Amino acid sequence: MSWGKGIILVFTVFMIGIGVMVYKSMTKNIDLVSNNYYEKELKYQEQINKINNTNRLAQGVKIETNSGAVIITYPGNSGKVTGEVSFYKPSDAKNDFKINVESGSDLKQIISTEKLTKGLWKVQVNWAMDGQEYFNEEKITIQ
Secondary structure (H helix, E strand, C coil), X not given: CCHHHHHHHHHHHHHHHHHHHHHHXXXXXXXXXXXXXXXXXXXXXXXXXXXXXXXXXXXCCEEEEECCEEEEECCCCCCCEEEEEEEECCCCHHHCEEEXXXXXXXXXXXXXXXXXXXXXXXXXXXXXXXXXXXXEEEEEEEC
């Protein structure tokens, strides 16, 4: 084989490799955490204020996984807790969902894990109590 044919062969293999790489990157599914992340970025100061409020608490929200349930315990002695709990599956946005905070008199909320697929989940709790807004985020693993 001559030098000319070797150079042409190397360029051809290189171009095929680049073509395969471009094809694979174009067909890869990339899920964003949020479709409207620009709007959320503009409102992030509110989020920082909620996190600061949460850090001032003696005890924050406690998120535990039990067999068949996620148990969220809100701090405080009593009071009406309102807000929203968001479940984010980093590997598949189709599984994401939100539910309203529904705590009983014991300030606990029990959420069944039937809808949750196995793997890593981010649980974000946006909640308010006594006129103050708070935010907690924890990662849990469903077995």
